[in-house]
Amino acid sequence: MKKIIPATEQINPRSQGLDRKTPLGLARVFNAEDFNAARAVKSAHKEIAAAIVMAAKTHAGNHKIIFIGAGTSGRLGILEAVECVPTFGTKPSQIIGLIAGGKKAVFCSQEGAEDNATQGAKEITKHAKAGDLVIGLAASGNTPYVQGALQKAQQLGTHTILISCNANAQTRYANIHIHLPTGPEALTGSTRMKAGTATKMALNAITTGAMTLCGKTYGNLMVDVRPTNQKLIARAIRLICTVANTDEKTARKLLTASGRNVKTAVVMHKCSCSRTQAQKALKKAHGFLAEALK
Numbered sequence: 001m002k003k004i005i006p007a008t009e010q011i012n013p014r015s016q017g018l019d020r021k022t023p024l025g026l027a028r029v030f031n032a033e034d035f036n037a038a039r040a041v042k043s044a045h046k047e048i049a050a051a052i053v054m055a056a057k058t059h060a061g062n063h064k065i066i067f068i069g070a071g072t073s074g075r076l077g078i079l080e081a082v083e084c085v086p087t088f089g090t091k092p093s094q095i096i097g098l099i100a101g102g103k104k105a106v107f108c109s110q111e112g113a114e115d116n117a118t119q120g121a122k123e124i125t126k127h128a129k130a131g132d133l134v135i136g137l138a139a140s141g142n143t144p145y146v147q148g149a150l151q152k153a154q155q156l157g158t159h160t161i162l163i164s165c166n167a168n169a170q171t172r173y174a175n176i177h178i179h180l181p182t183g184p185e186a187l188t189g190s191t192r193m194k195a196g197t198a199t200k201m202a203l204n205a206i207t208t209g210a211m212t213l214c215g216k217t218y219g220n221l222m223v224d225v226r227p228t229n230q231k232l233i234a235r236a237i238r239l240i241c242t243v244a245n246t247d248e249k250t251a252r253k254l255l256t257a258s259g260r261n262v263k264t265a266v267v268m269h270k271c272s273c274s275r276t277q278a279q280k281a282l283k284k285a286h287g288f289l290a291e292a293l294k
Contacts, residue, residue: 006140006166008191012184030193033186037198040165040180041205047178048202051135051161052209054176058133058159059094059214060286066128067097068149069137070114072192073199074099075106077137080203086232088211089224095207098123100145117148124149130157135206137199138162139191141169141177150174163202165195178202215287218243223262223289227255236262243289244269263289 015029041048058065067077078097084090100119101110113119128134134153136146141164150160150173162174171177180198185191211217216224221243227236233255240251244266251265258265258275267278270293278292285291 004168006142006168007181007183008139008165008185008195009189010184011188012186015186018187030186033194034197036182037180037194037201040182040194040198041201044178044180044202047176048205049209050176051178051202051206052213054159054161055133055135055206055210056213058131059090059210061131063131063133064093064128065095065133065135065210066124067095067135067137067203068099068120068123068146070100070143070145071105071109071111072196073137073139073143073146074101076196076200076203077135078106080200080207084207084211086226086228087222087224088207088216089226090211096127098127098149100143114143114145117144117151120145120148120150121152124152124156124158128153128156128158132156132158133161134158135161135163136174137203138169139165139195139199141166141171141179147173163199165191165198215285215289215291218263218289223266224287225262227260227262233260236260240265240269263287263292267292 055065067081069077078099081095081097084095085092099105101113105113124134134150136150138146141162147170153160154173160174161176162169162171163178165180165182167179180202182194182198185193221239223239225232225236227233236255237248237251239262240254241248246269254265254269258268263282264275264278266289267281268275281292
């Protein structure tokens with residue numbers, strides 16, 4: 001039987017002669033291929049929507065969301081997990097990223113680690129339990145480390161998702177397969193390019209969609225932002241000004257009085273109540289600001 005080569009490993013006819021192109025020509029061919037990343041994500045809207053629901057239910061049930069992958073895919077998962085903390089005010093333990101080769105692989109490539117299915121299973125055994133969500137990331141869809149993790153995850157009773165760029169990916173251990181058909185890379189096999197871009201876009205949609213369903217946005221505003229630096233403090237103040245319809249001086253005082261929580265500050269101002277009363281209102285509304293303001 002002839003072995004099927006994943007599309008991400010095939011030669012791209014549109015970028016042949018790459019080494020003979022001018023800098024402008026290189027920029028144009030890379031950008032032209034990047035558009036396929038967005039098209040690939042568009043083709044997977046239904047699966048991404050299902051993943052959003054699954055992730056939201058997992059988070060709302062106080063279970064853990066775990067991204068796991070090797071190389072570029074693993075680093076993208078870690079990035080997504082880390083960014084959820086300042087963006088949505090999640091705890092670092094609620095959404096985590098695991099990479100083949102461990103922490104050192106984040107900064108120094110550990111290519112052989114992706115072939116270790118047993119290690120993938122060990123990582124999941126250590127970090128996951130029934131009710132959690134494990135999202136495997138692999139451009140080829142067949143990375144042993146990821147497949148080992150997904151198999152063990154199902155045995156533990158977790159929900160599983162596989163995000164890949166291969167229609168022929170191994171999906172036996174995935175409840176949902178998000179297939180992103182990005183096709184051959186401009187630089188053959190370099191899946192850090194549009195395959196990585198498409199994967200990041202899908203991850204952005206899943207986490208942002210899930211957190212929206214969990215009440216961490218108000219309209220399209222980032223009201224659960226964690227103001228941990230000057231930029232984010234300024235953003236929090238602007239949010240309070242916008243939602244509570246107040247001036248900057250008042251917003252700054254509200255932010256301090258609320259314990260640096262935008263939603264609490266807004267409820268305090270709009271409902272003329274104390275910090276404790278605002279927190280109780282938000283808890284009753286399961287964190288949904290619009291509901292608390294009623």
